[in-house]
Amino acid sequence: MISQVFFDDLEHYFLAMRTITFQEISEAVRGLTMDAGTQLEPDILEALLAARDSEESPLARHVLELFITNADIASREKLPVCQDTGVAVLFVEVGQELRVEGSLEDAIQEGVQQGYEDGYLRKSVCDPITRVNTGTNTPAVVHYEIVPGDQLKISMLPKGCGSENMSGLTMLPPSAGIQGMIDFVVDQAVKAGPNPCPPIIVGVGMGGTFEKAACLAKKSLLRPLGESSHRDDIADLEKQILAEINKGGVGVQGLGGNHTALAVHIDSFPSHIASLPVAVNIQCHAHRHKEMVL
Amino acid sequence: MSLLRYRPDFFDSLLDVTLPFEDEALASLRAGDLISLTGSLYTGRDQTHRRFEALLDKGEELPIDLNGQLLYYVGPSPAKKGQVIGAAGPTTSYRMDKYTPRLLELGLSGTMGKGARSPQVREAMVKYGAIYLATFGGAGALLSKSIKEAEVVAFEDAGPEALFRFRVEQFPAVVINDSQGNDFYEMVRKAKS
Numbered sequence: 001m002i003s004q005v006f007f008d009d010l011e012h013y014f015l016a017m018r019t020i021t022f023q024e025i026s027e028a029v030r031g032l033t034m035d036a037g038t039q040l041e042p043d044i045l046e047a048l049l050a051a052r053d054s055e056e057s058p059l060a061r062h063v064l065e066l067f068i069t070n071a072d073i074a075s076r077e078k079l080p081v082c083q084d085t086g087v088a089v090l091f092v093e094v095g096q097e098l099r100v101e102g103s104l105e106d107a108i109q110e111g112v113q114q115g116y117e118d119g120y121l122r123k124s125v126c127d128p129i130t131r132v133n134t135g136t137n138t139p140a141v142v143h144y145e146i147v148p149g150d151q152l153k154i155s156m157l158p159k160g161c162g163s164e165n166m167s168g169l170t171m172l173p174p175s176a177g178i179q180g181m182i183d184f185v186v187d188q189a190v191k192a193g194p195n196p197c198p199p200i201i202v203g204v205g206m207g208g209t210f211e212k213a214a215c216l217a218k219k220s221l222l223r224p225l226g227e228s229s230h231r232d233d234i235a236d237l238e239k240q241i242l243a244e245i246n247k248g249g250v251g252v253q254g255l256g257g258n259h260t261a262l263a264v265h266i267d268s269f270p271s272h273i274a275s276l277p278v279a280v281n282i283q284c285h286a287h288r289h290k291e292m293v294l
Numbered sequence: 295m296s297l298l299r300y301r302p303d304f305f306d307s308l309l310d311v312t313l314p315f316e317d318e319a320l321a322s323l324r325a326g327d328l329i330s331l332t333g334s335l336y337t338g339r340d341q342t343h344r345r346f347e348a349l350l351d352k353g354e355e356l357p358i359d360l361n362g363q364l365l366y367y368v369g370p371s372p373a374k375k376g377q378v379i380g381a382a383g384p385t386t387s388y389r390m391d392k393y394t395p396r397l398l399e400l401g402l403s404g405t406m407g408k409g410a411r412s413p414q415v416r417e418a419m420v421k422y423g424a425i426y427l428a429t430f431g432g433a434g435a436l437l438s439k440s441i442k443e444a445e446v447v448a449f450e451d452a453g454p455e456a457l458f459r460f461r462v463e464q465f466p467a468v469v470i471n472d473s474q475g476n477d478f479y480e481m482v483r484k485a486k487s
Binding site: 124253284 | 328340341344368369370371372373374380381382383385386388408409410428430431432433434435436437438439452453454455468478479482483485486
């Protein structure tokens with residue numbers, strides 16, 4: 001039999017926890033969705049400006065200039081930066097001392113749906129078998145992580161699929177080593193050619209398991225552009241791979257120049273002694289992402 | 295070497311091309327030409343092509359006459375009140391490769407998207423005297439400014455994948471494949487190596 005003291009303690013425990021409501025979450029996600037679709041963040045704008053200033057090909061320079069103008073028009077007129085406003089991918093960090101009133105998942109999906117509707121963003125999500133559009137751009141793909149504290153951090157990455165389709169994953173034998181990983185990443189980025197809207201951002205997951213490598217690659221795209229890995233050996237690999245991709249001759253939109261990629265982000269995770277998964281997630285120059293903390 | 299018939303003042307001095315294509319202009323365009331399109335075009339992407347094929351397989355007529363037309367691979371974002379259209383940049387073209395030779399055979403003169411085409415599509419372009427254009431992926435807000443009218447002609451239920459007619463003015467593009475078999479992406483790669 002459960003004593004009254006237990007219930008009193010329980011009530012006290014929940015009253016002391018920070019509480020966040022369904023509506024607070026869905027409204028915040030709605031706003032995040034609308035902003036992410038129409039505004040490029042300073043990190044990607046600065047990367048495009050730097051690329052324009054150091055681009056050798058006159059044509060590529062003009063096209064980069066055009067992308068900068070495009071971002072400006074989109075932001076001023078609240079127009080989507082690109083008509084492919086993507087599948088909504090969200091990384092959510094839930095503080096373990098936070099209490100959510102109602103379903104967190106439902107609140108997020110509701111916010112995404114309203115954001116796409118109210119922001120005049122294109123609904124691009126369909127059933128994989130029938131190819132019938134769901135009409136709401138949901139379900140969004142949501143990744144959760146439980147973290148210390150009582151906050152809710154939501155990072156949104158509306159992912160266009162011209163670039164997503166050029167991504168890939170391989171299970172290398174460990175004997176392939178560092179060179180094997182470099183070759184796979186460079187090849188994946190170069191053979192994509194003009195398809196993923198270069199200059200691209202190359203997210204790489206090295207190690208872990210099949211699904212872990214893919215998640216690392218995607219999440220690495222959220223790292224601010226221009227920030228290197230905190231591990232010196234991996235930071236060197238990022239530089240080396242970026243240089244090799246940019247020697248590949250694809251250039252801006254496949255029209256040439258020395259900017260096929262703007263950045264390479266690598267995240268790693270220990271793997272099995274028999275295994276060496278490598279995932280490459282490609283992102284276009286219309287790199288939309290937005291974060292918030294509730 | 296002058297790989298491009300390129301002028302540094304780029305957007306001010308593109309080659310003017312009228313739509314639907316005139317035979318002479320179509321034949322004279324070359325891979326690497328930077329052009330400015332004015333006139334009317336049709337849009338279509340994955341669903342549009344699936345439906346075209348289903349109609350043709352059943353021996354039925356397409357909802358539009360493709361002769362001399364340019365088909366733009368785009369799924370625009372919805373227009374707000376007072377706007378002609380939302381963002382409207384190109385989608386990746388290879389997904390339409392499977393369907394394209396049959397449409398070129400029916401008289402379609404050009405396609406526009408981004409990214410390279412298959413060997414089959416390139417062969418068909420030479421055979422039927424058609425061209426392929428790329429416009430600027432990820433610049434949908436800016437490109438929408440060149441679209442002056444937009445109306446749904448067919449497949450309205452397909453939402454962003456409906457078949458639209460656009461009237462465009464000074465819509466910028468690059469000739470990737472000309473009717474002589476040249477491919478600008480290949481030319482760029484070869485010039486680099």
